[in-house]
Amino acid sequence: MPEPTTEPTLAPAPDPASAPALELLDITAGYDRGTPVLEGISLTVAAGESVGLLGPSGCGKSTLARVAALLHRPWAGTVRLAGREVRGFRHRAPRELRTSVGVVFQQPRLAADPRLTLADTIAEPLRATGRRDEIPDRLPDLAASVGLGGDLLTRRPHEVSDGQLQRACLARALILRPRLLICDEMTAMLDASTTAALVAAVEDHRRAHGTALLAVGHDRVLLKRWCDRVVDFPAG
Numbered sequence: 001m002p003e004p005t006t007e008p009t010l011a012p013a014p015d016p017a018s019a020p021a022l023e024l025l026d027i028t029a030g031y032d033r034g035t036p037v038l039e040g041i042s043l044t045v046a047a048g049e050s051v052g053l054l055g056p057s058g059c060g061k062s063t064l065a066r067v068a069a070l071l072h073r074p075w076a077g078t079v080r081l082a083g084r085e086v087r088g089f090r091h092r093a094p095r096e097l098r099t100s101v102g103v104v105f106q107q108p109r110l111a112a113d114p115r116l117t118l119a120d121t122i123a124e125p126l127r128a129t130g131r132r133d134e135i136p137d138r139l140p141d142l143a144a145s146v147g148l149g150g151d152l153l154t155r156r157p158h159e160v161s162d163g164q165l166q167r168a169c170l171a172r173a174l175i176l177r178p179r180l181l182i183c184d185e186m187t188a189m190l191d192a193s194t195t196a197a198l199v200a201a202v203e204d205h206r207r208a209h210g211t212a213l214l215a216v217g218h219d220r221v222l223l224k225r226w227c228d229r230v231v232d233f234p235a236g
């Protein structure tokens, strides 16, 4: 008599709407082999949740943010985005995972191409993903939502202030409507009123699209006011 066969059971696919936006499990990462910057760090951001990550300078917050943004491959540990385990980082990450995370860095001048106008800077992710036909629909409203309009959009980075350029970088991070936004010291170089305007723009977008947020910074007062929850680094 033949042996009864058991069908392998497949784990149900995670529901991206309810799975955590970000799971970092037991992450070890660094730059020079042998001296990790992060060791066994875990952090979860639920779908739609906003988490502030605080810690002293040099403790590895930006490194963790870069791992979460798929820009830096960890030496060990698991990264999941909306329940999907990440197996490739940087250009090896599948496009749909890469585009599910938007990132804003501290220094807009290092993050923006000096040859592009602010309009082209904001639209860059749509062009890069072959969706340039969506630019007219998305760009004007998004630019207005971050406080950019009129001739500012036709200027290049050297013709605008740091705050105006950071507004464009925020719009660029939001234009693909990522499931998770990572702000790595986004407002550290900005004055109080520009900080308030950018935080308000992020929150308006989050309310409209259910975007989760990981905000990295030093300013406990700001992060406590801004986020659902604040985590002191190390988070493991």
Ligand SMILES: Nc1ncnc2c1ncn2[C@@H]1O[C@H](COP(=O)(O)OP(=O)(O)OP(=O)(O)O)[C@@H](O)[C@H]1O
Residues within 6 Å of the ligand: 031, 032, 037, 055, 056, 057, 058, 059, 060, 061, 062, 063, 064
């Ligand atoms: N590209 C790199 N190559 C080598 N070492 C690096 C690199 N980037 C960061 N480091 C080192 O890793 C450590 C953590 O840096 P990281 O930028 O993650 O810290 P941080 O907590 O974000 O600091 P800050 O708040 O000052 O931005 C530091 O000792 C830093 O010198």
